[in-house]
Amino acid sequence: MRIAVCIALLAAMVGAALATEIPPAARRSGYSFMGADTKAMQDEDTANPGMLSVLDGEALWTRKAGSADKACAECHNDARVSMKGVAARYPAFEKMLGKPIDLEGRINLCRTNHQQATPFAYESRELLALSAYVAQQSRGMPIAADDDPELAPFVEKGHALFMQRQGQLNLGCANCHDDNWDRKLAGSPITQGQPTGYPLYRLEWQSLGSLQRRLRACITGIRAQAYDYGSPELVELELYLMSRARGMPVETPAVRP
């Protein structure tokens, strides 16, 4: 009898061991899984290809745009001061829209509302450059996902999306990034899927890319229908990932294999 109870308890524990969240002390950036060469590329600004985009973004920051003929710098002055810590707390709740927006969404709102310019396309050179430049101002600062209670239901939605199995391979994000991050998929390490470095330079892409691009790649990898750029689902996933990474340092522009 006692043995049966023990077995039942053990079985319950094994069940619970699946899909458990990563304890704060065990959290690791994708950086820590990389080889020495790739780490050196990220560490050394002169070797980091993402820095080219940051410089590009710095130039765009002071360029006038739109029918308002205003540059970002005319409202925000020196980004090194005004943008410090901003990327660390995005996605943030946007009251006018009643939903969270990510950093790219914020930049595009500034374009349409304050510069009276057309929004940049997702993954365009300009949007990547400006978001890399803004996010770089938070480099080394802890991710401080917003505590706004209005965000809570969206974090919860992102969490549900993270757990949901989907696609022809019927896998959820958590199957790889919570349960198997210490293992290898076809020989390469699966990491915890931490959002610390975006936008980042990916060697496989040979270019800078956003977090949404990375998420779409994982979703297509499990042979599911990728959500559109800018869709609420991708922003909710970003939001959940940032809340899951609370306290981890921002690495933008990171480098990943």
Next chain:
Amino acid sequence: MARPVPTSFLVAALFAACAPAGAEELRPYGIVGDAIPVSLTGTKGDVTRGRALIVERSSTCILCHSGPFPEQAFQGDLAPNLSGSGGRWSEGQLRLRLVDAAHLNAATIMPSYYRVDGLARVGASWRGKPILSAEQIEDIVAYLVTLRN
């Protein structure tokens, strides 16, 4: 979710009703205990083709598994090594494992290779199709059976 009922000797066109129009129809199969004893195609698979398929990236097997494939530099370690699987499992058990591993363990991460129902948000190019065809499954089963140790 309309999944096959694990009743012995139940052989029915289980998926025909739910497969989207135009999709390749899955062949009926019967589950007996923890196995599908009868070949999906009615014939034996080809061992050589089965091995070639397993190591092909598109079959997805060695994303998760490793096995006696010394020429393959990139193998996974999310799942048991396939060496000896023919010694541990019968042909019919291996067939059910491939067709629908979730039938044996609802929490498994191993995809169901011959199933089109009960899946969420499948991408347009894969919708309504099983990951592998009945022939491919039989080829892989034929190969796995030879992995005795």
